Amino acid sequence: MGGLLEVTKSKVAIASASVLGAALLSTMGLFGGNQFPVEGKTILITGASDGMGRAAARQLAAKGANVVAVGRNVGRLEEVVAEMKAAAKNPQQQRFHYISADVSVHNYAADVVADAIVWNNGRAPDTVWCVAGMATPGLYTQDDDALTTARRQMDVNYWGAAEMAHAMLREWTRPDAASPGGQPKHLVFTASVLAFYPIVGYAGYSPTKCAVRGLADTLTQEMLLYPDHPVRVHVVYPGTILSPGFEREQTTKPAITKHLEKDDKEQTPDEVASKAIAGLEKGEHSVTVSFMGDLMRVAALNGSPRNNWIMDTVMGCVVYCIWFFVLLVMHGDIVKHAKKFGHPSGYSKGA
């Protein structure tokens, strides 16, 4: 009896060690394989009419996906559909569609999802990527309309994504939509590295991206309640994207903000989209698209799922210590700026 117990114990030990080992290896990406296959799948992208979303739409078309492009501007959406047709991998089979909608409107997503399902022959899209977003930088304490712009950014960036996630997850998790062991659906959010490290000038914006992160990480847990309806949740955290939206935000951006973000590598929409897609293909939960983004991510992981437990933990500890110097420099620069330019009410004169 005692002997049997010992054998059982050692079996359990070996089994646990193998499971742990397999889990570690798989988080290290050693099992490889594309975790985000899109050929023949249908992908809905909000914010597909410009910037990174538009680049992602073209690239996913080139990888063989059917794409539903969502945005407000019909002229630009028609251009994107033409670009996707030109880029398509299997032009005979692939289909493209656009839906004009304002993501900041309460309940917009139910209609968009219903429209997409009808177009997709009664089936829900396989992947949704919420890219639509905007930034209106400024000083919270100086802009007379700071609260109006803050609410606007929350409506577009947070609620735009939150309502889409709600509408699509309701479809994907319906009891009659079960596909045990089937390929997972993918829900992709777009935040910003500012959700890891917010800087002055983005008081109306960073909270919207932190909110997106909070929602995404919560939904990641909620999806574990549906083992027969596999859904993977991801968050892309870009740094500076040289997009039409970036041109717009530069017009209201305070000089101190431009100064603090000057070392962030500027990337084209195409570069960000392809790095983001590469991260999704590797199966990453939090997708960063530059080395600086990686540093900011690992030092701010909290309870988010890890991309690679070993690397993220080791790098995270190192970067955690480097923060001392980063904050010394960044806060020092803000204090210097204050000395040089005086009270922010006088900033129009060159600051």
Ligand SMILES: NC(=O)C1=CN([C@@H]2O[C@H](COP(=O)(O)OP(=O)(O)OC[C@H]3O[C@@H](n4cnc5c(N)ncnc54)[C@H](OP(=O)(O)O)[C@@H]3O)[C@@H](O)[C@H]2O)C=CC1
């Ligand atoms: N640019 C940057 O430096 C960074 C951007 N990001 C984030 O990345 C994402 C893409 O940014 P970027 O490439 O600069 O985007 P752009 O500003 O260049 O394009 C924004 C896209 O979102 C759509 N959009 C904006 N508001 C709405 C709305 N109310 N309803 C529907 N669609 C809307 C626009 O379409 P339309 O006008 O047709 O409605 C457009 O397709 C955003 O979420 C942004 O916050 C993150 C980090 C850095």
Ligand SMILES: CCCCCCCCCCCCCCCC(=O)[C@@H](N)CO
């Ligand atoms: C240890 C870590 C070192 C960190 C050094 C940090 C340097 C500051 C980087 C700030 C980058 C801000 C990019 C803004 C992107 C964005 O979301 C807006 N453009 C809105 O569209």
